[in-house]
Structure formats: C-alpha cells, structure tokens
Amino acid sequence: MPASREAVQAVLKSVADPVAGGDIMSSGVVRALNVDEAGAVRFVMEIPPSQSAAYTKIKEQAESALKATEGVSAVSIVLTGHTDKAPPDLKMRKAEPQGPQRVPGVNHIIAIASGKGGVGKSTVSSNIACALAQQGRRVGLLDADVYGPSQPRMLGVSGRPASPDGKTILPLRNHGVTMMSIGLMTNEDQAVVWRGPMLMGALQQMLMQVQWGALDVLIVDLPPGTGDVQMTLSQKAHVDGAIVVSTPQDVALLDARKGIDMFKQLHVPILGMVENMSTHVCSNCGHEEHVFGHGGVAAEAAKLGVPLLAEVPLDLQIRLASDGGAPIVVSQPDSAQAQAFHAIAAALVAQGVA
Numbered sequence: 001m002p003a004s005r006e007a008v009q010a011v012l013k014s015v016a017d018p019v020a021g022g023d024i025m026s027s028g029v030v031r032a033l034n035v036d037e038a039g040a041v042r043f044v045m046e047i048p049p050s051q052s053a054a055y056t057k058i059k060e061q062a063e064s065a066l067k068a069t070e071g072v073s074a075v076s077i078v079l080t081g082h083t084d085k086a087p088p089d090l091k092m093r094k095a096e097p098q099g100p101q102r103v104p105g106v107n108h109i110i111a112i113a114s115g116k117g118g119v120g121k122s123t124v125s126s127n128i129a130c131a132l133a134q135q136g137r138r139v140g141l142l143d144a145d146v147y148g149p150s151q152p153r154m155l156g157v158s159g160r161p162a163s164p165d166g167k168t169i170l171p172l173r174n175h176g177v178t179m180m181s182i183g184l185m186t187n188e189d190q191a192v193v194w195r196g197p198m199l200m201g202a203l204q205q206m207l208m209q210v211q212w213g214a215l216d217v218l219i220v221d222l223p224p225g226t227g228d229v230q231m232t233l234s235q236k237a238h239v240d241g242a243i244v245v246s247t248p249q250d251v252a253l254l255d256a257r258k259g260i261d262m263f264k265q266l267h268v269p270i271l272g273m274v275e276n277m278s279t280h281v282c283s284n285c286g287h288e289e290h291v292f293g294h295g296g297v298a299a300e301a302a303k304l305g306v307p308l309l310a311e312v313p314l315d316l317q318i319r320l321a322s323d324g325g326a327p328i329v330v331s332q333p334d335s336a337q338a339q340a341f342h343a344i345a346a347a348l349v350a351q352g353v354a
C-alpha cells in the first residue's frame with residue numbers, strides 16, 4: 001500500500017528543525033508536499049540561504065526517515081533559498097503570516113471543485129460563467145485545472161495570450177467571459193508535469209499578473225481532488241466560497257465529502273453542491289433514466305447542511321455544446337438544461353457572491 005499524505009506528514013514531524021525550532025513541519029520549511037499514487041514523495045524545503053549547510057543535513061535526515069517508511073517508493077526533496085528580502089529569522093517570518101489577498105479589481109472569487117475527475121466540473125464552471133455574464137455580471141474564468149485544462153476548448157478560444165510589457169498577461173475573451181487558462185501557457189498536446197512550487201508560482205501569476213480588469217466575480221475551475229492548487233488558492237487569495245460538483249455515485253460522493261472537509265478546514269464557505277449527470281433523458285423517446293443513480297447529491301447536501309444548487313441532467317446537447325466551444329447556456333439559452341445553470345447563477349447573485 002502506498003503511504004498516505006498523513007503518514008508522510010507524521011514522519012516529517014519526527015524530523016527536528018534545530019535552526020527554526022520544533023520540527024520541519026511546524027517550522028514551515030516544508031512546502032508543496034506531494035505524495036503520489038505510487039507512494040513517491042516530493043517536496044521543497046524553503047530555507048534562508050545562509051543556513052543551507054544546516055538544512056542539507058536536515059534534508060538528509062528527512063530523506064532517510066522517509067526511505068525507511070513503508071509505502072514510500074521514492075523521495076525527492078529540493079532545497080530552495082528565500083530571496084534577499086526574507087528576514088533572517090524564520091520565526092519572525094512565521095509571526096507575520098501573509099493572509100489571503102484580494103486580487104486587484106476582482107470583487108469576488110468562487111472556486112468550482114470536485115473530488116473526482118471527469119464529473120463535469122469544467123462544464124459546470126463554463127456554463128455558470130456564461131450564465132452570470134448573460135445576467136449582466138462582469139465575469140472572469142480562471143482555468144486552474146493543470147492536469148487537464150479544458151476551458152479554452154469549452155469557451156472556443158485558442159492562441160497564446162499576449163504579454164506586451166513582459167510583466168502582465170492579457171487574458172482572452174469570449175461569450176462575455178474574460179478567460180485565462182494555465183493550458184494556454186503550454187502546448188495543447190504537451191504533457192505537463194507540474195512540480196509543486198512551479199504550480200504555485202503559475203497560480204499566483206494567473207491571479208496577480210493577468211489583467212482581469214474590473215470583475216464582479218472570478219470563477220476558478222480547480223483541478224479535481226484536494227491538492228496543492230486548492231490549498232494555495234485559499235491561502236493566497238480571499239475566496240468567497242466553493243461549489244462542489246459531483247455525480248450521484250457513492251464513490252464520487254465520498255470524494256466530494258473530502259473536498260468539502262478540506263474547504264471547511266481552509267475556512268472557505270461551501271456555497272452549495274451541484275449534482276451533474278443526474279438523470280438521462282433520451283433525446284429520441286424522452287424516456288428518463290438514472291444512469292448513475294439519482295438524488296445522491298441532494299441527500300448528501302442535506303446531510304452536510306449545504307444547499308443543493310442544481311441537478312444537471314446527463315444530456316448529449318450539453319456535451320456537444322461544450323465540445324463545440326459554445327456552452328449550452330450560449331448555444332441553446334432557452335433550453336431546460338441552460339435554465340439549470342441560470343438558476344445557479346441567480347442563486348450566486350442573490351447570495352451576494354457574484
């Protein structure tokens with residue numbers, strides 16, 4: 001069995017940090033911890049450069065402790081130095097934590113999350129964004145799904161974003177939505193292996209260096225699961241709330257629950273859940289089928305005390321619309337499917353978060 005993130009954290013807690021005091025987890029030098037499905041552990045130790053000799057020894061201790069841990073298949077630790085601006089004493093730095101920042105010009109940020117991949121999070125994000133734009137809101141959509149950026153295709157935009165001054169990035173725009181995707185920074189068919197710190201840097205850049213302009217709301221399409229991007233977003237930016245998308249199956253719900261727990265720990269309010277691929281209505285005969293079961297998300301939402309924002313059917317038109325670059329809210333605005341997304345948008349406006 002591959003080691004869990006918690007098991008790895010426990011091992012790291014046993015490694016002392018004589019420089020900053022305590023252990024290397026509590027002293028804050030461990031960053032971007034990633035434990036993959038095969039039990040490979042990767043993280044960065046962010047240290048003051050003047051202490052590199054001391055931390056090289058600590059790094060070796062952490063390496064041997066992890067290598068001796070059952071379920072750890074590989075260990076990769078990278079030491080990185082602070083910039084000159086960093087105060088010399090790590091404890092000082094800890095005493096003044098930089099809380100979540102507001103993105104200039106952006107009034108609200110809503111994260112769209114899912115526990116599992118493929119449940120339709122990106123489809124829901126693009127339709128909510130377009131629905132909000134149609135309701136007169138100034139909307140941005142940040143595609144932070146580094147493992148499978150799909151918003152450029154869903155919103156029908158391509159090309160590389162320009163950076164005339166080499167410092168800021170000009171976003172793209174379609175269907176009334178200002179959009180930027182990490183996927184636009186890479187070649188479409190190039191597999192990207194994002195290391196933790198690179199990923200956090202990219203997210204920070206997407207938030208702070210993209211010229212979003214004045215926005216009522218920025219929708220962030222997160223990668224599936226509960227990883228570094230979710231953490232970084234909630235730590236760096238003030239997130240008004242999260243929407244968790246799930247299909248009705250038990251496995252998807254189990255993961256959705258983990259996502260909700262994570263946001264609670266990060267003090268991000270849960271705005272509600274969306275059941276996607278809820279029922280299937282046959283486009284030929286109108287027969288309604290519950291392919292993945294139905295109502296599981298409603299029951300879960302009730303149990304967790306969070307609103308159920310919508311039940312979106314499994315519907316060929318929704319997929320064709322997204323694949324064709326004009327979400328159903330844009331291509332068939334009067335359809336029942338589009339109305340489900342409009343209801344979510346209206347609920348967000350009513351809650352004062354969009």
Ligand SMILES: Nc1ncnc2c1ncn2[C@@H]1O[C@H](COP(=O)(O)OP(=O)(O)OP(=O)(O)O)[C@@H](O)[C@H]1O
Pocket residue numbers: 114116117118119120121122123124145148150223224276277312313314315316318319320322323
């Ligand atoms: N309600 C729906 N009816 C029919 N097809 C859907 C529906 N929702 C999503 N799809 C289709 O399912 C596929 C996966 O959806 P999408 O990319 O939105 O999922 P995701 O959760 O963002 O996935 P990942 O996190 O893996 O990127 C897409 O082809 C999309 O068109």
